[in-house]
Amino acid sequence: MSDIYVFGHRNPDTDSICSAIAYSDFKNLTEKDYNYIPARLGPINRETQFVLDYFGVPVPRVIENVYTQVSDIHFDKPVNVNKNASMFEAWHMILQHNARTINIVDDSGKFLGLATLGDIAKVYLESSxxxxxxxxxxxxxxxxxxxxxxxxxxxxxxxxxxxxxxxxxxxxxxxxxxxxxxxxxxxxxxxxxxxxxxxxxxxxxxxxxxxxxxxxxxxxxxxxxxxxxxxxxxxxxxxxxLPVRYIMKTEDLITFSLEDTIDDVKETMLKYRYRNFPVLDGQKRPVGMLARSHILDYTRKNVILVDHNEKSQSAEGIEQASILEIIDHHRIGCLETGQPIVFINRPVGCTATIVCRNYEERNIMPSKKIAGLMCAAILSDTLMFKSPTCTGEDIRAAKKLAGIAGIEIEKFARAMFEAGTSLEGKTEEEIFFTDFKEFKIGDYKIGVSQVNIFNNSPESLKNRLIQFMEKLRTDREYDLLLLMLTDIINEVSEFLFVGNHRELIRRAFGVDVGGNSFLLPRVVSRKKQVVPRIISAINSLS
Structure with a gap:
């Protein structure tokens, strides 16, 4: 059964994690031919950890990238022989498996070297x-x-x-x-x-x-x-x-790991004209033999994207993956697919609201845990219905899901926000990348981060954050970086920013900025109240 990974954007928030888990559950209930696995592209934040702990759901596995790797290739099974095995045994293993190369391993199965058909045949021709x-x-x-x-x-x-x-x-x-x-x-x-x-x-x-x-x-x-x-x-x-270890080759050997990418494998194979290359697992044990013929036809990783549809926000190597579906509530970005796919993009406040509708359309009642996760995602993304992105569909879905999960919306939401907004013990980098998204708008490379808070942050922390942002802007060549410190209860955001585009800020938000911060009352949504204004300002400048 093939695996299909379901994941949200980088620097995942509660919606990204919970929707990946809920949609994987939905697909596993409705389709039996594949194994849908929820995943994440980075560490989860404190709010999300609170939600998962509350409903007793494990943290999804982290994936570093979705490049096509050796593990995605159908390579040959290895012939592994213990270092103390006789030449007689090695010879018969070669004949039995019709192999030309065998791996020599120690007692724990760890790779030590290689022996070829020629190496063993040579011993037959020699006398001792x-x-x-x-x-x-x-x-x-x-x-x-x-x-x-x-x-x-x-x-x-x-x-x-x-x-x-x-x-x-x-x-x-x-x-x-x-x-x-x-x-x-x-x-x-x-x-x-x-x-x-x-x-x-x-x-x-x-x-x-x-x-x-x-x-x-x-x-x-x-x-x-x-x-x-x-x-x-x-x-x-x-x-x-004679033990086979005495004739094995141990120098200038080229091996691959299961995590090596297909591009790296191709490059290496061009340099070395060997017939077979051992494939080793994480414990350096041979699990396969790779030949040039194997890399001519391989299967890309199958993925489903939730809560994003832009390449810059997705997994490394997404261009090499087979995107099967996209479930999202953001603007349509720049991802390309090789074939028609299911693409559900609705103007609602949360991806989980869309996932909830999928359950309803198939007349499937989600479990209490899954309902709780989806409700928490909606409350998080809509700031307990206070965000301008919130729709009547979000409110209806959240109330229904809360009933299934057995939670009181206001009480649960406050506990969730309180757990998630604490900045105590966090570094500037951890704070800034709590919920960060990068946007390519025209010729501009812009990053916008958002952190929810209950109480005003100390000035010393803001100064350290600005210093961190300035270094990040220089290192990664951003035109503009913004950090929204959003007070959920009072519905106001303080913006920290670095960059030389003050005119762009003035056009986008109607404020004249003297320092590196400005305050915008009733602005709490990055998606609906910040990014669209920046796009309009850039368009007006061009």
């Missing part, structure tokens, strides 16, 4: 006089040779390999302490060997090993392995018990 330079698990030798450990005294072997293909005296002269001896059903050689300090005795041909040989081997700490192969095949196969 022993394992003196390696640490080979004895179980690898047993499994590779399909043998049976009759006496097990060693876990790991490191030493030379001797083949008993000569007279016993010659064999005895060649044996050194710690060797592995391969021998057939020659009891005299077997007894001599286990007394001479060898570590492992490999008996070929499936022959039974005499009891006194096993007893002597046990007494001298010698491991005895019986194998079905003849001596020639045993010698040929024993190299394959």
């Amino acid at each position: 006089s022993g394992f003196s330079g390696y640490a080979v698990p004895v179980k690898n030798i047993v499994e590779t040779l399909k043998g049976e450990a009759l006496v097990l005294k060693e876990e790991v072997f490191s030493g030379n390999i001797i083949v008993a293909a000569m007279q016993i005296d010659d064999i005895q002269s060649r044996i050194k302490e710690g060797d592995l001896l391969i021998v057939g059903n020659r009891k005299d050689v077997q007894l001599m060997a286990v007394k001479s300090g060898i570590k492992i005795l490999v008996v070929t041909g499936g022959h039974e090993v005499p009891g006194d040989v096993l007893e002597t081997a046990g007494a001298n700490g010698v491991t005895v392995i019986k194998v079905p192969y003849d001596t020639f095949d045993t010698v040929k196969l024993i190299n394959e018990s």
